[in-house]
Amino acid sequence: MGLYEKIVNKEEKISVIGLGYVGMPLAIAFAKYAQVIGFDVDKKKIEIYKSGIDPTKEIGNEAIKNTTVEFTSDETKLKEAKFHIVAVPTPINIDKTPDLTPVESASVIVGRNMARGSYVVYESTVYPGVTEDICIPILERESGLKCGVDFKVGYSPERINPGDKKHTLETIKKIVSAIDDESLDEIAKIYSLVIKAGVHKTSSIKVAEAAKVVENSQRDINIAFxxxxxxxxxxxxxxxxxxIDAMNTKWNALGFYPGLVGGHCIGVDPYYFIYQAEKLGYHSQIILSGRKINDGMGEFIANTIIKKLIHVNKVVKKSKVVIFGITYKENCPDTRNSKVVDIIKGLNEYGIEPIVVDxxxxxxxxxxxxxxxxMDIDDVKDADCLVFAVAHDEFKNMAWEQIEKFFKNIDNSEKVIIDVKGIFDKNKIEKLGYCYWRL
Structure with missing residues (x-):
């Protein structure tokens, strides 16, 4: 009997290491078919989950309350599982180089609590070669076991889109890879328990690692353009x-729009590719250029705000600017690598301390x-400039009467609206006499 059958029969357990936007939905999904241990080193986060609260807002409090996942920060509980999924973040350092500390630390924890016959599958985004060249040696060192003989390793890149209620874990095809054909088939079967869209097998772990980095780099380049x-x-x-609206009337238009590119995927993953390419003697041109453009958009928007304030005869330092949205994308509580912060820093250089609501x-x-x-949205008043930086539904559905109350009691021609995501009707606002700008 293979591991898949033992998991389905609840003779063996699955563990998910790292319970954030990726790991938590995975743990909840697998728990419908198997016994699952949800592990995270953050004890506070574990207590939040145990209390039935979903801070990520990905699946909701009810799903957390009703799940059978055993949430724990006790790493020794991992000894009870045979199929381990590592879903920890892979950020970048200040110098834009990969920070592999989380995935290395997770490998240490899994390695010292791993039994013979285990499978370890990495979902963390990395550059090609990390799983085999860095993670497997750590697992072998900590466990005293031999990869390919005593345990198997695979890689299946996460593809979750935070805040997206249409393209969910179950509906996104899963890329799977492994060190050999036998473990590839086993991993594919286990993921098929929860991935209704099916799986796509690659010939090697490096191909799967590259696919993840490239799909986000492709989006980054298109947005940079x-x-x-x-x-x-x-x-x-x-x-x-x-x-863009005119261009998109053609059948083969790609449908990309300008905007701030932050978060833990698109704003980070290209640097993993760039790093490895440069190690091999190739200096990235297109990808690096795209990153520079996107990283500079916060400064560009901040400078535009200043120009518009001057245009309506405001004293810049005395202007009250309110920014709506601090998360890296709409309808999502995640603030990691938010590029709205770059707008704030840009305004700070001109002596403006903006108010932020989200x-x-x-x-x-x-x-x-x-x-x-x-600040609470109901407390916003006497503003000179409103900056809608994130397209949350709360902002898009806001009544115009409410927006007008945010401003000082001055002529509309002195009121500035910066619409980064183009969520408002430009013609309507300009007819009312406002100074309006959108990216």
Missing amino acids: MNELAMVFDRMGIDTKEV PQANREDTKQEYGIEL
């Missing part, structure tokens, strides 16, 4: 959104990560 167009069209006095973001995390105190 639109951002570059937006900056040029701004100088030309042409509305970028109108251009009903989705976690106040404590925002304060701890960026030193920013979030």
Whole structure:
């Protein structure tokens, strides 16, 4: 009897290491078919899950309350599992090089608690070669076991899109890879328990690692192209959104729009590819250029805000600017690598301390990560400029009467609205006399 059958018969357990936006939905999904141990080193996070709260807002509190997942921060509980899924983050350092500390630490923990006959599957985004050249040696060292003989290893890149209720874990095809054909088939069968869209097997772990990095780099490059167009069209006095809407009437248009590119995937993964390419003697041109453009958009928007304030005769340092949204994307509480922060830093250089509101973001995390105190939306008043940086539904569905109350009691021609995501009707706002700008 293979591991798949033992898991289905609940004779063996699955463990998920790292219970964030990727690991937690995985653990919940597998728990419908198997016994699951959900492990995270963050004891506070474990207590939150045990209390039935979903801080990620990915699957909701009810799913957490009703799951059979055994949440724990006790690494020795991993000894009870035979199929381990590592889903820890892989950030970058200040110098834009990969920070493999989380995945290395997770490998140490799994290795010293791994039994003979185990499978370890990595979901963390890495550059090609990390699983085999870095992670497997750690597992062997810590366990005293031999990979391919005593345990098997695979790689299946996470593809979850936080905040997306349409493209969920179950509906996104899963890439799977392994060190040999036997373990590849076993891993594919186990993932098929929860992935209704099916699996795609690759011939090697390196191919799967590369696929993940490339799919995010491709999006990054396409958005960078639109951002570059937006900056040029701004100088030309042409509305970028109108251009893109016209272009998108053609069947083969790609549908990308300009914007801030942050978060833990698209804003990070290309640097993993760039790093490994440079180690091999190739200096990236297109990918690195795209990253530079996207990393500079916060500064560009901040400078545009200043120009618009000057245009309506405001004293820049005395202007009250309110920013709506601090998360890295809409309808998601995740503030990691938020590029809205770059707008704030840009305004700080001109002596402006903007007020920030975000009903989705976690106040404590925002304060701890960026030193920013979030304000309640109902307390916003006497503003000179409103910056809608993130397209949360709460902002898109806001009544115009409410938006008007955010401003000072001044003529509309002195009120500035910066619409980064193009969520409002440009013609309506301009007819009302506001100074309006969108990316």
